[in-house]
Amino acid sequence: MEAFDQLLAQAPARIDLAGDLDALATLEAELVGKKSLIAETRRGLGRLPAEERPVVGARVHEVLRSLQELLDHRRSVLERVAEDRLLEQDRVDVSLGGYEPSIGMHHILTQTVDEVVDIFTGLGYRVASGPEVELAWYNFDALNTPPTHPSRLESDTLYVEYGDPSDEMLLRTHTSPMQARYMEQNDPPVYVVVPGRTFRADALDPTHSPVFYQIEGLAVDENITFGDLKGTLAHFAREFFGSERKIRLMPHFFPFTEPSAEMHMSCYACDGSGCRVCSGSGWIELIGCGMVDPNVLDAVGYDSSKLSGFAFGMGAERMAMVRHGINHIKHFYENDIRVLRQFT
Amino acid sequence: MKLSLRWLKEYVDIPTDDPLEIEGVFASLGHEVEGFEVLEVPFSKVTVGRVVEIEKHPNADRLRFCRVDLGDGDLHEIVCGAWNFETGDIVAVSVPGAVLAGGLEVGVRTIRGVTSHGMICSAAELGLGDDHSGIMVLDPDTPLGADFAGFVPFPDVVYDVSITPNRPDAMSVIGLAREFAAYYRTEVRMPESKPVTIDRPSPVEVTIEDTKGCPRYVGWQVDGVKIAPSPIWMQQRLRASEVRPINNVVDITNYVLLELGQPLHGFDLDEVADHKIVVRRARTGETLKTLDGVDRELDVLDLMICDGRGIVAFAGIMGGEESEVTDSTSRVLIEAANFHPPSVMFSSKRHGLRTEASARFERGVDPNLPALAAGRAAHLMVELAGGEALADVRDCYPSVIEPWTVDLDVGEVERILGVPFDRDAVVDLLSRFRMEVEGDSPLRVTVPTNRPDLTRPADLIEEIARLHGYDKFPETLPSGPAGGLSTSQVRDRRVREIMVGLGMHEAQTMTFLGRSELDALALPDDDPRRAAIRVRNPLREEEAYLRTTLLPNLLKAVQYNVSHGLSHVSLFEVGKVFLSAPDPDDPRVPDQPIHLAFIAVGDTGARGLHSTPRATDVYTSTGIVQALFDRLGLQVRIRQAAPAGFHPGRAAEVLLAEEVIGTIGELHPAVGRAFGIEGRVAAGELMLAPLLADDDWWQLEAPSTYPRVEFDLAFVLEERTAASAVVQAIQAAAGDWLESVTVFDEFRGESIGEGRKSLALRLVFRAPDHTLTNEEVAPHRETIISAVAEVTGGQLRGV
Numbered sequence A: 001m002e003a004f005d006q007l008l009a010q011a012p013a014r015i016d017l018a019g020d021l022d023a024l025a026t027l028e029a030e031l032v033g034k035k036s037l038i039a040e041t042r043r044g045l046g047r048l049p050a051e052e053r054p055v056v057g058a059r060v061h062e063v064l065r066s067l068q069e070l071l072d073h074r075r076s077v078l079e080r081v082a083e084d085r086l087l088e089q090d091r092v093d094v095s096l097g098g099y100e101p102s103i104g105m106h107h108i109l110t111q112t113v114d115e116v117v118d119i120f121t122g123l124g125y126r127v128a129s130g131p132e133v134e135l136a137w138y139n140f141d142a143l144n145t146p147p148t149h150p151s152r153l154e155s156d157t158l159y160v161e162y163g164d165p166s167d168e169m170l171l172r173t174h175t176s177p178m179q180a181r182y183m184e185q186n187d188p189p190v191y192v193v194v195p196g197r198t199f200r201a202d203a204l205d206p207t208h209s210p211v212f213y214q215i216e217g218l219a220v221d222e223n224i225t226f227g228d229l230k231g232t233l234a235h236f237a238r239e240f241f242g243s244e245r246k247i248r249l250m251p252h253f254f255p256f257t258e259p260s261a262e263m264h265m266s267c268y269a270c271d272g273s274g275c276r277v278c279s280g281s282g283w284i285e286l287i288g289c290g291m292v293d294p295n296v297l298d299a300v301g302y303d304s305s306k307l308s309g310f311a312f313g314m315g316a317e318r319m320a321m322v323r324h325g326i327n328h329i330k331h332f333y334e335n336d337i338r339v340l341r342q343f344t
Numbered sequence B: 001m002k003l004s005l006r007w008l009k010e011y012v013d014i015p016t017d018d019p020l021e022i023e024g025v026f027a028s029l030g031h032e033v034e035g036f037e038v039l040e041v042p043f044s045k046v047t048v049g050r051v052v053e054i055e056k057h058p059n060a061d062r063l064r065f066c067r068v069d070l071g072d073g074d075l076h077e078i079v080c081g082a083w084n085f086e087t088g089d090i091v092a093v094s095v096p097g098a099v100l101a102g103g104l105e106v107g108v109r110t111i112r113g114v115t116s117h118g119m120i121c122s123a124a125e126l127g128l129g130d131d132h133s134g135i136m137v138l139d140p141d142t143p144l145g146a147d148f149a150g151f152v153p154f155p156d157v158v159y160d161v162s163i164t165p166n167r168p169d170a171m172s173v174i175g176l177a178r179e180f181a182a183y184y185r186t187e188v189r190m191p192e193s194k195p196v197t198i199d200r201p202s203p204v205e206v207t208i209e210d211t212k213g214c215p216r217y218v219g220w221q222v223d224g225v226k227i228a229p230s231p232i233w234m235q236q237r238l239r240a241s242e243v244r245p246i247n248n249v250v251d252i253t254n255y256v257l258l259e260l261g262q263p264l265h266g267f268d269l270d271e272v273a274d275h276k277i278v279v280r281r282a283r284t285g286e287t288l289k290t291l292d293g294v295d296r297e298l299d300v301l302d303l304m305i306c307d308g309r310g311i312v313a314f315a316g317i318m319g320g321e322e323s324e325v326t327d328s329t330s331r332v333l334i335e336a337a338n339f340h341p342p343s344v345m346f347s348s349k350r351h352g353l354r355t356e357a358s359a360r361f362e363r364g365v366d367p368n369l370p371a372l373a374a375g376r377a378a379h380l381m382v383e384l385a386g387g388e389a390l391a392d393v394r395d396c397y398p399s400v401i402e403p404w405t406v407d408l409d410v411g412e413v414e415r416i417l418g419v420p421f422d423r424d425a426v427v428d429l430l431s432r433f434r435m436e437v438e439g440d441s442p443l444r445v446t447v448p449t450n451r452p453d454l455t456r457p458a459d460l461i462e463e464i465a466r467l468h469g470y471d472k473f474p475e476t477l478p479s480g481p482a483g484g485l486s487t488s489q490v491r492d493r494r495v496r497e498i499m500v501g502l503g504m505h506e507a508q509t510m511t512f513l514g515r516s517e518l519d520a521l522a523l524p525d526d527d528p529r530r531a532a533i534r535v536r537n538p539l540r541e542e543e544a545y546l547r548t549t550l551l552p553n554l555l556k557a558v559q560y561n562v563s564h565g566l567s568h569v570s571l572f573e574v575g576k577v578f579l580s581a582p583d584p585d586d587p588r589v590p591d592q593p594i595h596l597a598f599i600a601v602g603d604t605g606a607r608g609l610h611s612t613p614r615a616t617d618v619y620t621s622t623g624i625v626q627a628l629f630d631r632l633g634l635q636v637r638i639r640q641a642a643p644a645g646f647h648p649g650r651a652a653e654v655l656l657a658e659e660v661i662g663t664i665g666e667l668h669p670a671v672g673r674a675f676g677i678e679g680r681v682a683a684g685e686l687m688l689a690p691l692l693a694d695d696d697w698w699q700l701e702a703p704s705t706y707p708r709v710e711f712d713l714a715f716v717l718e719e720r721t722a723a724s725a726v727v728q729a730i731q732a733a734a735g736d737w738l739e740s741v742t743v744f745d746e747f748r749g750e751s752i753g754e755g756r757k758s759l760a761l762r763l764v765f766r767a768p769d770h771t772l773t774n775e776e777v778a779p780h781r782e783t784i785i786s787a788v789a790e791v792t793g794g795q796l797r798g799v
């Protein structure tokens, strides 16, 4: 029994001296293995007088438990040290960069269109689309634009060869033909936005492209007023360009709205004091708009004496150019991945 | 149009000189200012002097030596090279220290041995014109010794104002003055338009053969004009408006056009045969040499001004050479006519002739303006060209156009504008725009004949809003019904999301194609994609057709990127194509379905220092399509096929509910090469609509918690047997417990025999409600083996 006391007294220091897992295993064999004092004592228990057996047995058990505890603790320490060493060897230079998953980007025009559309669906608008090859009737006549109007000239509008030549067919020059189409197919009230491609006979230059995107808005209901037009566009400007934006409407002319206006927005870059973005004026011309001309309502069978409405049309490229400092419209249609990648 | 602010201020009091404030007034009235230029006095220290003595220069034949009185008691000695003045003439003199236009400083100079103390100035030296030919001889009443700066039309501001096409009346200085008068609640001062006349019968005869094309023709004869340069102030105003001064008579007609908005033409009456003016349509085969020197073949719809011999002018557009005013002209016939806008527009467009006159007639000029404008021009010719205006004026105006009335309900104003306007407010606003208002409900509004844009209540409401000020209206929001995206619109967005998630960049390519691009796709002659709709007036032949497929322009975009050194390019586009069949929803227009197309080239997959990308091939395409449809919850079938333009052995049709909705695979190498792309090109083009259709909500299948049983099978098959056929046979025969079947190896070799291949498949079985035993699965294994043999002829490979 004294040997056990001695063993227990020396064990902690000896165990702590085990410098690695191998040394610990050797020590463990010596202390609690098959040839250890404890194992031998256990094996000899049967030969002891009956009255001593339980005392010695309890003592052996107690010593074994204490030693095992010390050994397990030391092992976990040594294991952690060993793993730390392994991990240290596993070190890499994380600045080398990761495995780059291929992730695409949405085109900035779709992003812009979606974002604008979401602002208006939030106001209760629906979304419609319409034909890009369109009857001249919807593109012009239904919009109060007579056959003599200069915008109908071939220098402005692209015509296509299709169908009966008496139905003049063209590439729509704006999304406004959907005003008439939508009202023909839907009863009032109408709150709709129409995004889509539009076309003009313009060669590509920094601000013109034969193909461009427009987003049309149309609200026709009882008691729609000029103030509603102003408030709606102000809401849009604040949602899309920031809550500090102010707008102003300036008188303008479109054949299919009366009164007509051009919406100007306070410059987001200088807040109105004048800078390069706004050409020094403090304002950015953004959206053509106006109250729907009664002739347009009458042409689709809406009662212009009871209903009124407003319409607006904005260029998606223009919105994106203003917001992202894009200085040439070619960037939208060249599909240079070095540019597409920036459309976050 | 460009106009001088000094000119504008001659007719209306503007209580500010701040150019920016005035720009703001233009804009708030709807006349956008494109820009303005401030013009300072172009010289300094130039004095009015009188030439007292002129001697020959002792050493130079071309020069003269003058003594000039500048009112300061001295006689200033000046050497001068001009000969167009006499002793006693009043001239502008720059003394040493003066600065001339262009910055030249005048000093004391010795010219051929004679000292000159300054210069006698020409108009060009003072920035008052182009005339270098001689010095400027001033009005004899100009006070001696005065600073000449007080007698020139400077400083000034020149505004470039964009006039909207509905406002022909505003294309004149008076028209804009009226806008300012309305804004500032003041009156316009009209210029003198009643010349002093003499009573002498005029021999001029005017006949209008086409009164629709020409509702009115005024001819005013002015005799005895002396052709000379027009005064500096007039030249300056014309120049500010970008009209080149020519001579006093021509300048006066241009001046009155800009001033009043009435195009005028001046004929040399002695060149008008028989003193006859006839307005008629041209006849087949007739020609006219216009003032720009071009011989023009005329159309029977062109409206012409003719004399006793033939055509002399293009009505409303441009005069002819023969009857133009020249230096020897003495009798002038002023034409002030009104022409039908569509007629002028037709001829102007047909002949590519756009002039200040045609721009105004196209939009509509007040038919009641010609007499006033002709009188104004005659007055100026009397005052500035020494002419005699005849009282015997021709005015053919068969049906006089009277001011019209519009009935306006005051309540309408509030209904549209959203702000209450009482009768007084409406009357005030409309009358400031020169409308007369009578009555109560409705108001009866009489519109002046220079406002063809005002014919309906809506037009008047716009005028009310414009003058009231758009900025005074509140910002309100309508209370509309609920809206939002439709299911198919949501799915449309999801398709793009998935494609982007699959690593592709979204592209937007042009709608146009050239013939050669359809050829490059190697489509057969009868392929419907070849029947592209043609643009009647294409910008370029390469853009003469509407795309019937998205692939060519997408290929060009890919090539563009490859040529910029990108090793991997993968693009997709969602957009309309244009087919020659009618649109099922509106047969009046062509079918314009939306397609989804993609192209990938180069290596694919994750890239990094330690990762190895894989080369793009047909499986890139099938993988994309499979993933897309899986994520959309749609059962797609990919069936080997050889569609046009694709690699004959590496392409497929995509089927949804047994309908072919597109083709995918690798493009034929020849197609890639035709677009300048080497290597394998994975591509596909699908109809979008079938992907957006509403379907039932998916229902949860709870995964089984019991362990699985799996085993492998390998079959020897004919080379052409599709793996999908084996998989389908297994799926059909395996029973409900089959969880998955995957091909994990494809093998060819001598041991199997030529023209054969072996496919190895792993089958996983799992029951939802208990642990499967091998004994339970074994019978299925046998069923599957015989089913595969039956359907595909595949034999189990030696186990």
Ligand SMILES: [Zn+2]
Residues within 6 Å of the ligand: A267, A268, A269, A270, A271, A272, A273, A274, A275, A276, A277, A278, A279, A280, A282, A283
């Ligand atoms: Zn700014």
